[in-house]
Amino acid sequence: MxxxxxxxxxxxxxxxxxxxxxxxxxxxxxxxxxxxxxxxxxxxxxxxxxxxxxxxxxxxxxxxxxxxxxxxxxxxxxxxxxxxxxxxxxxxxxxxxxxxxxxxxxxxxxxxxxxxxxxxxxxxxxxxxxxxxxxxxxxxxxxxxxxxxxxxxxxxxxxxxxxxxxxxxxxxxxxxxxxIVTAGSASQKIAKILYWLKQNYKDDFSIVDLAAEAHMSESTFRQHFREVTKLSPLQYIKNLRLQEARQLMLNQRLDANTAALQVGYESASQFSREYTRFFGRPPLKDINALRLSNAFI
Missing domain, CATH: 2.60.120.280 (Regulatory protein AraC)
Known part of the structure; x- marks a missing residue:
């Protein structure tokens, strides 16, 4: 065998x-x-x-x-x-x-x-x-x-x-x-930023701050960030927030407004619009459909 x-x-x-x-x-x-x-x-x-x-x-x-x-x-x-x-x-x-x-x-x-x-x-x-x-x-x-x-x-x-x-x-x-573990490489610097974002995605910060933390110019940071993740920094942060909000609604049964606030959104209507564009359905319909299909198990 x-x-x-x-x-x-x-x-x-x-x-x-x-x-x-x-x-x-x-x-x-x-x-x-x-x-x-x-x-x-x-x-x-x-x-x-x-x-x-x-x-x-x-x-x-x-x-x-x-x-x-x-x-x-x-x-x-x-x-x-x-x-x-x-x-x-x-x-x-x-x-x-x-x-x-x-x-x-x-x-x-x-x-x-x-x-x-x-x-x-x-x-x-x-x-x-x-x-x-x-x-x-x-x-x-x-x-x-x-x-x-x-x-x-x-x-x-x-x-x-x-x-x-x-x-x-x-x-x-x-x-x-x-x-990603070679000190000084562009990938290692971006990996450190991604780890930081995973812990702090709901906070307010600027791309200039992230670039400085990576010891890169803003333009170089954006270039390397997109090469690794295929997204701009802002797209990446938005993606993290929406994914986490979805998990909060699925696993903790939070309503959309509460989940939006917990991941860093100040506007519930903006959250709903961006969620619908990203997942293809409004929050409530999406969560109900996932529960019926068991797609998240």
Missing amino acids: TSKQTLTESVLAIATHDGIFNTQIDALKLVRRSNVSEPMPCVYGLGLGITVQGGKRVTLGEDIYDYAEGQTLVASVDVPVVSHITSASIQRPFLGLHLCIDSKVLGQAVANMDFSSQDCVARQCAMSVVDADEGLLDAINRLIKLLNEPKLLLQLAPLIQEEIVFRLLQSPHSYQLRQ
């Missing part, structure tokens, strides 16, 4: 019905869907996604990433995307997994490796799709198998997760991941 077949069986054993399955490994989630889905705006953070069975499409700005069975998608920074499942059926459901990557583990791994023989690419980008090799699939399989060994889970899971990071750094994902 190949590593890919083993992984399929392991995911099916846990994901016995449609949904998102959290595991005892906090960083690891499994997904099963029996139907293709509508495009759904969401935020991808630093992590590894694998399509185990079926197919998925992720759109970042004008860039489209299709990744099918046995392919990996890595996001190196927090980016707002639109994703949907493109291949799934009851007989052959979509199966996927997502593993969050610890930025400190990534930084330590980069510091301990020699990349002098690897080619560098000039293009900055937050995402990439690559075929999974046998070594990576084997490591993922061993990580999932640890879920059946609770006495060893706490000690061994971090070691295998570290191995997975090392393997990604030896793959074509390497340059993209290295840049």
Whole structure:
């Protein structure tokens, strides 16, 4: 049995019905869907996604990433995307997994490796799709198998997760991941700003302030920010606010006005207009539709 077949069986054993399955490994989630889905705006953070069975499409700005069975998608920074499942059926459901990557583990791994023989690419980008090799699939399989060994889970899971990071750094994902932890690189400076925005998106601040924090001129900052995220800084901030408001309405059952205030909007009518343009439906209709379809589970 190949590593890919083993992984399929392991995911099916846990994901016995449609949904998102959290595991005892906090960083690891499994997904099963029996139907293709509508495009759904969401935020991808630093992590590894694998399509185990079926197919998925992720759109970042004008860039489209299709990744099918046995392919990996890595996001190196927090980016707002639109994703949907493109291949799934009851007989052959979509199966996927997502593993969050610890930025400190990534930084330590980069510091301990020699990349002098690897080619560098000039293009900055937050995402990439690559075929999974046998070594990576084997490591993922061993990580999932640890879920059946609770006495060893706490000690061994971090070691295998570290191995997975090392393997990604030896793959074509390497340059993209290295840049966000390489001190002084434009990608690392933008990654720091994106992390700050994730914590402070509801506050008032200017693009001049963000550029100064990144030690860049305003024009250079805007250029590098768009290269990485495919959005302008203002578009990115608006996207974060709308995504968070949607989650507050879904998970905490807040009304639209309360959610708008909590994410930094001063005008409820402006929030409603921008929400409708972004998600395609007014807040109340959108939330009701999501609950009926279970699309957010």
